[in-house]
Amino acid sequence: MGKYQKNIEAARRITVMQYLETYHPGELVRKTDREYCTRTHDSLIITPANGFFHWFSRNVGGNNAIDYLTKVEGMDFVSAVRLLNEMAPVTVSFQPAKAAPVKPHEPRPFTLPTPDRNAEAVAAYLMHRGISPKVLRYCVGSGILYQTTRGSYRNCVFVGKDEHGVARCAFQRGCQGTFRGDVSGSQKQYGFLISAEDPECDTVEIYEAPIDAMSGATIRQYKHDRPWRSVHYLALGGLNHQPINYFLEHHPGIKTVVLCFDSDDPGKAFAKTIVKKLTERGYTVRDMPPVSGKDYNEYLVFVRRLITMDR
Numbered sequence: 001m002g003k004y005q006k007n008i009e010a011a012r013r014i015t016v017m018q019y020l021e022t023y024h025p026g027e028l029v030r031k032t033d034r035e036y037c038t039r040t041h042d043s044l045i046i047t048p049a050n051g052f053f054h055w056f057s058r059n060v061g062g063n064n065a066i067d068y069l070t071k072v073e074g075m076d077f078v079s080a081v082r083l084l085n086e087m088a089p090v091t092v093s094f095q096p097a098k099a100a101p102v103k104p105h106e107p108r109p110f111t112l113p114t115p116d117r118n119a120e121a122v123a124a125y126l127m128h129r130g131i132s133p134k135v136l137r138y139c140v141g142s143g144i145l146y147q148t149t150r151g152s153y154r155n156c157v158f159v160g161k162d163e164h165g166v167a168r169c170a171f172q173r174g175c176q177g178t179f180r181g182d183v184s185g186s187q188k189q190y191g192f193l194i195s196a197e198d199p200e201c202d203t204v205e206i207y208e209a210p211i212d213a214m215s216g217a218t219i220r221q222y223k224h225d226r227p228w229r230s231v232h233y234l235a236l237g238g239l240n241h242q243p244i245n246y247f248l249e250h251h252p253g254i255k256t257v258v259l260c261f262d263s264d265d266p267g268k269a270f271a272k273t274i275v276k277k278l279t280e281r282g283y284t285v286r287d288m289p290p291v292s293g294k295d296y297n298e299y300l301v302f303v304r305r306l307i308t309m310d311r
Contacts, residue, residue: 191243
């Protein structure tokens with residue numbers, strides 16, 4: 001059996017649940033005791049007991065992560081196999097299970113994807129989603145956003161750094177299709193941070209996704225009520241409390257925390273939990289979900305439409 005065929009077989013062994021729990025834990029929503037759906041597609045039903053999923057609104061399904069990536073996220077077959085092999089490479093063996101004890105999987109060390117020479121596709125994609133050129137230039141210039149290529153696909157890479165400016169985590173978002181995922185080896189306590197211009201700033205706005213954080217910064221720029229970098233913008237890469245704790249630990253001057261999570265049930269539940277925890281720790285906490293739309297990027301699109309109408 002050729003090396004690539006072994007990679008395919010290894011990728012086929014990864015279930016939809018394993019893929020989602022690794023890359024998109026916030027997507028999983030328990031529907032019944034035996035079934036899950038996803039936040040993005042409530043008609044996509046996953047049955048962990050047998051590994052099957054079925055997307056009823058599209059009448060497609062499958063029984064492994066390759067099927068999910070190609071049929072739901074629109075990824076090509078080769079890219080799906082490569083992604084799954086990076087996630088959890090599995091050695092294919094034709095020996096009986098008893099003769100081939102499974103070795104515990106050791107996470108790969110974190111390495112940033114190779115950057116492209118330019119970020120033209122990323123710039124076009126994010127500006128299409130309403131992000132202002134000023135916010136975009138700042139993120140690219142700060143090294144927290146760049147472009148990478150996998151096969152024929154261009155991806156945004158959003159980088160999370162530690163207090164010394166060393167990259168420790170990265171989130172990827174496809175410029176085409178619906179691909180999203182963490183870079184292998186990412187340490188989830190490091191979020192995507194657009195720092196305030198003033199190091200002594202006492203306010204942080206917290207978002208679920210990097211694009212939402214960039215959207216919040218763009219909205220402030222359009223409002224002209226104060227400089228857009230007058231606050232910190234932190235994206236968690238999902239509903240994850242670890243980056244919040246890490247950020248607050250390394251920014252002791254923070255007094256006000258503004259929660260800008262998605263306006264859906266998981267986002268509201270998570271916000272309620274964070275409000276309670278941070279209030280008990282003495283922070284002033286404001287829960288500010290988007291006024292319009294599911295998330296702050298949808299709200300940004302709404303704001304831009306109003307600005308255009310006014311003009």
